[in-house]
């Protein structure tokens with residue numbers, strides 16, 4: 433709208449110059465300078481009245497950690513609103529549709545899909561070694577979603593010897609702490625997906641996500657509990673220990689990111705709009 437108004441202002445200013453030239457009684461020489469005069473009006477007017485910055489064409493990532501096998505862990509930020517939403521993919525490396533949704537989200541947000549009022553911190557791949565190897569665990573055989581310092585942390589085996597023992601979970605922990613989110617959204621895949629699970633004060637966000645996604649794909653639903661223990665999970669730590677809402681989006685393992693995308697985008701948009709108004 434501001435662009436349109438600016439263009440109108442430029443057109444009017446140009447017209448005024450042209451009219452002044454036409455009605456001027458100083459003769460033809462003034463007309464010869466008209467193009468230069470008109471050209472100078474638009475640039476001045478546009479600079480003075482345009483406050484919307486040009487859209488970024490690509491995300492600028494920061495290295496927030498390095499995996500056990502030496503791969504960068506990258507994060508970037510979209511928007512500048514007061515509500516802070518942390519979005520991440522890839523903590524389980526074999527959940528490919530979730531990982532592949534990341535670039536679709538980034539493209540969507542670059543093209544204007546960030547609602548006013550929110551800042552999104554996006555972690556592009558929480559488990560790069562696991563993604564390359566197509567394993568749930570990281571390169572050291574640890575499930576990063578069992579590595580958080582919850583009351584029910586269980587040491588040993590795929591949980592690691594102590595909380596945040598892995599460089600990937602430590603990097604994630606530090607980046608989330610630095611961002612200080614109001615809400616966390618983490619993308620996964622399940623055989624019985626798609627559904628939205630939540631921990632902490634996030635029920636209404638999970639409901640908003642599933643309702644909007646469900647308009648496009650009626651299989652989306654909210655599952656308040658998962659039927660297996662999750663000691664040391666990210667959801668338990670941030671949701672239950674710290675009281676920050678966590679929405680765990682469980683896509684279907686049977687479908688691709690592209691197949692999920694229309695419904696998933698609608699769900700994310702609804703969740704972010706709700707968060708922006710919270």
Ligand SMILES: [Zn+2]
Nearest residue numbers: 524527620621
């Ligand atoms: Zn998972």
